[in-house]
Amino acid sequence: MKKNTSGPRFKALLEKAKITTTGFAAFFDTEPQNIHNWYTRGVPAYRMEEVSRLLSVNSDWLKTGEGPQDSKHLRLLDEAGNTFDAQAIRGIYTVVEPTDVKLPLFKEIPIAPGSCKTHVAEDPGQFIRLPKSHLDSLEIKYTDVFCVHMIGNGMGERIEDGSTLAIDRGLTKVIDGEIYAIEHDGMLRIKYLHRMPGNALRLRSYNKAEHPDEIFNAEQIDKQNIRVLGWVFWWSTLNKRRPAVPFL
The missing domain is CATH 2.10.109.10 (Umud Fragment, subunit A)
Incomplete structure (x- = not known):
């Protein structure tokens, strides 16, 4: 099993999108310290797919750094249950905080x-x-x-x-x-x-x-x-x- 080295890549994605640790933690309904721990320990395996979908990246790339960064076949669900192509928003890594x-x-x-x-x-x-x-x-x-x-x-x-x-x-x-x-x-x-x-x-x-x-x-x-x-x-x-x- 390949080692989970996602921490630095996850942190870089948030920094590029100007998403704060606190903001991402609020979106995930968790404590900022937990998100901060991911920077060094890596995104937990049970969260990997979810985080990858939100940031429009390939989960294998996020976990190991290998393979393509973008997921060409990634599909996302909006609040109404409709699917859309993540490629439409790739390159703009946005997590919308709840209002x-x-x-x-x-x-x-x-x-x-x-x-x-x-x-x-x-x-x-x-x-x-x-x-x-x-x-x-x-x-x-x-x-x-x-x-x-x-x-x-x-x-x-x-x-x-x-x-x-x-x-x-x-x-x-x-x-x-x-x-x-x-x-x-x-x-x-x-x-x-x-x-x-x-x-x-x-x-x-x-x-x-x-x-x-x-x-x-x-x-x-x-x-x-x-x-x-x-x-x-x-x-x-x-x-x-x-x-x-x-x-x-």
Whole structure:
């Protein structure tokens, strides 16, 4: 079996196309470090055909450097399932980065069938899509993000009941006055958080008239299973009322 020496050729193809390591990693839904490792270790065998198709090169050439670089019989599939000749795009090695990312949706789910006790967990098969540029602008890893729906009027009129929110699990350290998603003994809550002396925590609502501040000391935080899930960095709100068009 011929040795896999694809690393330098793979790296050169990306450099020629001005595709960054991070960009290619995002396209493959993997970590940039994995792609960086391919530069020295070579493209993994199970990825060789896929990478070769995307870069419009012969997989044997990519693996060993032998034979023709171009694959004259290569066929590609577009998003609609149609095939086209890779020769039409050869010489322009382009990987189109996704313009948005698919993020898992979490919600309160019973911990067991029939149980009244809940926990915050992923809702299987449910996703929300957000522009990748939103995450990039805040230097948020998309693998750290999940979405939830706002429940209740505690944050209205800032965040209305039913709004979709995006949460960054990479930021759980409490920055005073920022909005966080927390799990409170299995209940999903969206609140402004403030640190208090003695490792206490204050939860504050936008709608303070109906939802006064709550302060929990360190013992209560532990006993009531209060856990910061992440920082709320995006939300969308649907206007609940369509304005009436006046008769003209």
